[in-house]
Structure formats: C-alpha cells, structure tokens
Amino acid sequence: MQREVASAGGAPASDADPVPRRRFSGRVLLPAAALAVMLAAIFVLQPRAMSYNGMRLLLGFSLPLMFAAMAQMCVIAASDIDLGLGTYIGLVNSLSALLLADRPLLGVLSLVGCVLAYAGMGAFIEARRLPSIVVTLGASFVWLGLALLVLPTPGGASPAWLSALVRLKPPLVPLSIVVAVLLALVGHWLFMRSSYGVVLRGIGSTPQAVRRAGWSLLTARTVLYGLAGVFGLIAGLVLTGLNTTGDANFGAPYTLLSISAVIVGGGEFFGGIVAPVGAVIGAFIMLLTGSLLSFMDVSTDWQLSVQGAILILVLGTRAFRRRRA
Amino acid sequence: MNRRWLDANPWVWSLIGAVLVWGLTVASVEGRGGMETLSTALGFATFYVIVGIGQMLVISAGPGNIDLSIPSVMMLSGYLSMGVMHAQDAGLVLGVLVALGVGLGAGIANVVLIRGLNIPPMIATLAAGFVMQSMTIAYSRGSTAKPAPLLLQFSLARVLGVPVIALLFLAVAGVVAFVLARSSFGRSVLAIGQNARAAYLAGVRIPRTMAAVYLVSSVLASVAGLLLAAYSGGASLNMAEDFLLMSIAVVVLGGTAISGGQATVAGVWSASLFLYLIVTMLNVLGVGAGLRYVITGLIIIGVLAVSKSRPA
Numbered sequence: 001m002q003r004e005v006a007s008a009g010g011a012p013a014s015d016a017d018p019v020p021r022r023r024f025s026g027r028v029l030l031p032a033a034a035l036a037v038m039l040a041a042i043f044v045l046q047p048r049a050m051s052y053n054g055m056r057l058l059l060g061f062s063l064p065l066m067f068a069a070m071a072q073m074c075v076i077a078a079s080d081i082d083l084g085l086g087t088y089i090g091l092v093n094s095l096s097a098l099l100l101a102d103r104p105l106l107g108v109l110s111l112v113g114c115v116l117a118y119a120g121m122g123a124f125i126e127a128r129r130l131p132s133i134v135v136t137l138g139a140s141f142v143w144l145g146l147a148l149l150v151l152p153t154p155g156g157a158s159p160a161w162l163s164a165l166v167r168l169k170p171p172l173v174p175l176s177i178v179v180a181v182l183l184a185l186v187g188h189w190l191f192m193r194s195s196y197g198v199v200l201r202g203i204g205s206t207p208q209a210v211r212r213a214g215w216s217l218l219t220a221r222t223v224l225y226g227l228a229g230v231f232g233l234i235a236g237l238v239l240t241g242l243n244t245t246g247d248a249n250f251g252a253p254y255t256l257l258s259i260s261a262v263i264v265g266g267g268e269f270f271g272g273i274v275a276p277v278g279a280v281i282g283a284f285i286m287l288l289t290g291s292l293l294s295f296m297d298v299s300t301d302w303q304l305s306v307q308g309a310i311l312i313l314v315l316g317t318r319a320f321r322r323r324r325a
Numbered sequence: 326m327n328r329r330w331l332d333a334n335p336w337v338w339s340l341i342g343a344v345l346v347w348g349l350t351v352a353s354v355e356g357r358g359g360m361e362t363l364s365t366a367l368g369f370a371t372f373y374v375i376v377g378i379g380q381m382l383v384i385s386a387g388p389g390n391i392d393l394s395i396p397s398v399m400m401l402s403g404y405l406s407m408g409v410m411h412a413q414d415a416g417l418v419l420g421v422l423v424a425l426g427v428g429l430g431a432g433i434a435n436v437v438l439i440r441g442l443n444i445p446p447m448i449a450t451l452a453a454g455f456v457m458q459s460m461t462i463a464y465s466r467g468s469t470a471k472p473a474p475l476l477l478q479f480s481l482a483r484v485l486g487v488p489v490i491a492l493l494f495l496a497v498a499g500v501v502a503f504v505l506a507r508s509s510f511g512r513s514v515l516a517i518g519q520n521a522r523a524a525y526l527a528g529v530r531i532p533r534t535m536a537a538v539y540l541v542s543s544v545l546a547s548v549a550g551l552l553l554a555a556y557s558g559g560a561s562l563n564m565a566e567d568f569l570l571m572s573i574a575v576v577v578l579g580g581t582a583i584s585g586g587q588a589t590v591a592g593v594w595s596a597s598l599f600l601y602l603i604v605t606m607l608n609v610l611g612v613g614a615g616l617r618y619v620i621t622g623l624i625i626i627g628v629l630a631v632s633k634s635r636p637a
Contacts, residue, residue, distance in 0.1 A: 081447070083570075094383070121368035128630050131583040137570055145618025152615065256451060269389070269445050301463040308455030311448055312438060319443035 026055055027266035028278045030314065034264075035281050038288050052174060058291055059176040060285070063166060064089070064239040065257060066180055066283040069265070071231035072258035073279045074224045077191065079204035079270050080125070080132030085232055085258055088118070090251030091147040092236025097156030097246025104159070111196070111237075115229035122225025126218045132282040147248035154247035160239045166241035180280050187276025190227075200224055204272025249277030260307060261286050264314050285310060335580025336592030338628070343599040355396065360486060366601045368488040368556075372502040372599035375494055375549040376568055377575040378501055379542030381593055383446075384576055385505075386535060387585035390446050392542045394431060395572050396565035397454035399550030400461045403560035404470055406551045412471035420473060422607040428547025431457060432540035439539065446539075465562060472555035480556040490552060495594070498539055502590040514538055518585030574625050575600060603614040 005317050023146055043050045068089060075082040099107030127134050168175045191197040202210040203220045211217055218265070239250060265282025266275035289306040293299070347366075351359035378393050383392045385523075406424040410416035428433035431453060438449035482489040513534045516524040525531055549568075554560035577583055578599065579592020601625065607617045 035479075068339075073573025124630075130629055132628050134573065134577050134583055137573055137624055138622045138629070140570065141618045141625065143622075145615045145620075145622060148618065152613070158567055201347070219461060256455075259448075259451070264447055299463065302459050302467070304455040304459035304462070308452035311452040311455070312442070312444065314441040315444040316438075323443070325424030 003175055016196060027273075027275050028281070030317065031265050031278050031281045031285060033289075034310070034314070035285050038285060038292055042288065042292055042295055045292075049291075049295075052172075055177070056169075056174040059174060059287070062176045062284055062287045063179060063242065064235045065254065065261065065287055066176075066183055066280050067231045067235035067238060068254040068258040069261035069279040069283040070183060070276065071228040071235060073191075073262045073267060073274050073276060074200075074228040074231065074258070075132065075136075076259075076262050076267050076269065077201050077204050077272050077274045078122075078132075078224050079272060080136075081259065082136045083133060083255055084136040084138075084143055085228070086252045086255030087140045087143040087147065088114070088229075088232050088251065089236040089239060089250075089254050090248050091143040091150075092233050093239045093243075093250050094147040094151035094156070094246040094248050096162070096237055096240045098151050098156060100162065100240075101157050101159040111233055113228060115233055118229025118232065119222050119226030122228075123218060123222040125225075126221040131218070144248060151246050151248055154245060155195065156246040158244040160238060162241040163244055166238055184277045184280040187279065191274060191276050196223075201272035201274065204270070204274075205308065257286050258283075259305075260311055264310060334589070334591075335590045336595045338580065339592060339599045340579050340595035342628075343595055344444035346599065346602040346606050350415050350602065350609050353606070353609055362602075362605060364483065364486045364488065365597055366605060367491040367525045368599045370597035371488065371491045371494050371596070372549050372553050372556075373571050373575050373601065374498065374594055375545050375552070376572040377593040377597060378494075378590060379500060379545035380572040381576045381579075381581050381590065382501075382514060382538045383542050384573075384581060384583060385518045385585050385588040386514050386538050387521055390518075390535075390538075390585065391573070392435070392450050392539065392546075393447060393569060394435060394450040394454035394457065394543065395546045396568045397457040397551065398428060398431045398543050398546035399565040399568060400560070400562065401431070401457045402547035402550035403554030403564060404465055407470040407472055407554050407560045408464065410471075410473045410476070410522065412473060414473045414475045417473040417475055424551035425544060427550075429540065430608075431547070432543030435539045435543060436536045438514070440536065450539075457563070460563075462562065465560075470554065470560035472559065476551075477558065478556040480552050490556075498590045498594055505588055505590065510537065515586055515588065518582075518587070520586075532572070543604050571600065578625065578628050605625050 046054075048054050068085060072082055072085055075085075092111065095110050095114070099110060101107075121135060121139055124130070125132050167177070170178050189197075191201060199210055199215045199220050200223065202215075203217055203224075207217055210220065210266060235254065236251065240246060243250065261282035262274070262279045263269070263282070264285055265278030265280070267279060267282075269275060286307055289310065290300055290303045293303055293306060347359070347363060350362055362394065376399070380392055380395065383390050395568065402424040405427055406420040409423050410420035434453045434456075435446075435450050438444045438453060439446050442449075444452075480490060484492065513524065513529045516529050517531055517534060521531065550560075550565065553564055557564060575593050575596040578594075578596035579589055579594075581588045581592060600621065603621060604617060607620065612620075
C-alpha cells in the first residue's frame, strides 16, 4: 500500500516511481515538524498563548476543520475529490440550527438523510463510473440550495447540549487537542490498521486487484462516502455549537481548506495514499496560519497567501524528494 | 438525425436544452420579451464562455488537469485594471495591459508550479489562486474600482440587439475550434489528453503544449475579469465566486470529456446559454434562490449520468 503511484499531469518524466517507503517516513513527519515550528513561532511571539486558555482560544475553530479534513480524506482515499463538502457542512449547520433544538426528531431524521445522501452519492459515482469532481460539484449546488431552502437567512439556534459539548473544558488539555488525538487514532486504526481499511485505500490505488480479491467496489466506495458524510455531519454540528446559529454560507470555505489540510498532511490525490494523523495535523496547520499572521502584526488579508505558500512548499518539497529518491 | 453524428457532436444536447428552456420561458410570459431574454442571456453567457474555453483546453489535456485559479485571476485582473483606469478613458489602454499582464503572470505562475515544481495541477492552481485572492483582498481596501466609460460602453454595446462581447467571443470560439481541429497545437493538446505517453513517443512537445494551455486559460480568465468588472460597473470581491463551478460545469455539460482528449467549443457556448437560460426561467417563474441551486445541481449530475451511459 505504501508505494508511490504515478502522479498526474500527463508527464512521462514523472511516471511510476517504484521506491517503497517506510510507514511514517516524511509523510507525517514533515507536516508534524511544520506544525511544531508554527506553534514555536506563535509561543515566541505571544507567550500567553502557551496556557490552557490561550490554547483553547487559539485552537477553538480547529474542531470543524479537523472533521472536515477527515471527511475529505475518506473521499481522497478513493482517488476522488469532494468539491461539495463545504456546502454540505453548511447544510448540516442550517438543518441542525433550525431543527435540533425545537424539533429534535425531525432534526435527527434530516441529518440521517444527509449521511444517506452522501453514501448514495458514492454508490452512484461507482455504479455509473462518473468523475467524482463533477458529481460533487453538482452536489455542491444541491446542498447549498437545500440549505437556502431550509434557512433562507442566517438564524436558528444551537441546542443547549451541543453548545455545552463544544465548550467542554477537560482537565489539563483543551478539548480540541483531546478530540484531535482521538480522531487521529480512530482514523489511523480505521484506514491503516483495520483489514477493511486496506480495501478502502485499495479502491483508490488498484481497484482491479480489490475486485479480483472478491471485494465489492460498490460497497467500498459507498462506505467511504458514507464515512465522509458522517465526518462532514460532525463538522457541521460542531460548527453549529461554536457559532450557536446557522448560516447556509458558513461551510463554504471548508471545501478548499479540507483539501489543503489532507494534502499538506501527507495525502496524495491519486493512489489511495492517505494519512489520517497527517490530515488532523494539516487541519491545525491551515488554521494556525491566521493566528500566526495576527501575532506577527500582518493583516489577515494575507492569510490565504500563507496557506497557498504552505501548500506550494510542502508539495514542492515532496516532489523534490521523490525525484531524488 | 443519425446516432453517430449525435455522438460526435454532443453539444447538440445542450443546444436543444437551451432552446427548450428559452421556449418555456417565453411561453410562460405569453410570448413577451423573448428576444430581450435571449439578448440578455447571450451577454451573461459570454462570461461563462470566456472562462469555459480556457477550462476546456486545460481539461482536454488529460486527467488531473484542471484550473482552479480562474475566479482568483478574474478578481485580481478586475480590481487591478479598474484600479489603474480610475474611471478615465485615458487609463483604458493601461488597464487592458494590466489585465493581460495579470493573466500572463498567473499563467506563468501556474506553469512554474506544475511543470517546474511537479505539483499536481489541482493543488498548484488552488495555491496560486489563494495567493492571488489575498492580493486582491489586500489591494481592494480603499481602492476605487470603476471602469473607464469607453470600456463600460463597449461591454454593454449591442449590434441589432446582440451584445458585442457575445459576437466577439463567438469569433474567438470559432478560432479556438479551428485551432483545435486543424492546427498542430490543437492536435497536440488532444493527443496528450488521450494518451500522454503515446503523444510523447510520437514527438509531441509536451512541456511547451501544457504551458500554452495553462497560459491561455489564465489570460482568458483575466479578460473575463476585466470585462465582467466593466459590465457590472465596477469590480467587487464576490463577482467571480460562481465562476469556479460554472467554468467546469459548462465544459462538462457541453460534452467535453472530463478524462481529456476530446473537446467541443460549440458545447461550451450551448451549455453556457443553457445554464444561464435555466436561471432566467426559474427567475421568471418566481422560484427562489434555493430551489434554483438544487435544480441546477441536479441538471449537472443528471446530464452527466445520461451522457456517460451512451457508449463512448
């Protein structure tokens, strides 16, 4: 599973590279080191960030992003891409803010429907052999439209239990770090340790082999998209809890941010090569760019630039290492 | 019509769709304003066409190739060109040059990232787009973004009811279609899209061709940004937000193969008209924004599912 697969772009020069890799070499270590450097820089610039409350404020909005990154990673594991994840998170945000507090049963049913729709989208893509990029693109319009239908203007309220949940203050370590560690462990077990995880990554690298080994590609892709639907659902719920309100457009930035987080965290677009631990780290890296800039007294207008530069740096380094390997 | 001809000309479907939707719209208002609707649609659809042609060339060059920087290029080009024009005709030439400069610069940046640093096109154009977007946001603070009067007139001008920009880009589309079908550059793009290895062995100069494709896409996006900013009376930060999805949607709906190697310029035009006329029809019928998005999304998925079920 840990082999490099030919990169895209149609360049013969970058064809298959048969060098095997050790389990964690570079793929997770590089982003982990990058995160450490960013945190060190933040602590030097703003020592007060190095406290329980400091970290809590600093990492507050990492919760939705890490779940979004995990959702996107499920899709990327199938060598697909989800361009509709952000608007899906917006839909969950709108539905949960409108329904969960007042009509819990209807709320839960609608959210279950969202996850089933996601799983169905995976089955549809596999059954008709459609390009995921266009299907998820079309779906992004559907999610946004549905969100605007249920919540034409921002509003609604977060149920009390949800707001309380995302504001939990566990002893010693802030909630976002506890959740990040748990999520990374769950993701790692699911994709890298469990035997079905090999099948899930396999449909992204060698679908023919997976099929000949007797596994259903349809089931695997449905499971992956279903998982993406579940993680996206959690991201949307957490967003509702943090913002205590709903907005159809809240989720939009998460599409590109989640893709960036997965790639920065060591995932690849092709070949079912993903790194769940890295995806969570990538989410933190993307989030902290904003804080780092404001501590450096640079306008957050430039946050997107820094995120772009990080993407270029990480991928440029990776391509350079691959060429030398 | 014979089946083989239809398969070779997939753009016919979206053209039929566009005509049907237009007919329904006109019928629903008892035949009034049919020509006006069409004329407006031609004007708006032109912007989809401009970026769609660039995206089509990129997508045709094979799997993995896509330009996600289009909306950012449009924004940056719109703001910078309006900024140097200061709403004066004297600044018109400079403004146009700045817009083209943005397009060339963005194209070169994309090419350097993709070919030089070996970054997958999706992430390379995404990252370049991030950088341009934040440049625009930083620049937009306190800058005036109004077009030169001449450019404004040009973007709104009509000849016999047909928008001039639509005529201009009908001609451009014709040229691109000819280049794709007849020139060695066009054949190279399609050859790479069909099988990069075979194209390489056949002597196609891949680096040069790929660079040209991304350059053309960025320059077209910058022209679209310039014209759209003028057309809407000034640049705004959200003027291009629909264009990422739309640029891909018009390419795919038009019948260009998402896996590359097969392109149809006529499809970009008919799909742009189709999508814009649907929006118009739903507006006329009083359908809200939410349902409009849902229907647009379902149409994109539905058309793709139907067209892919026919043997390639």
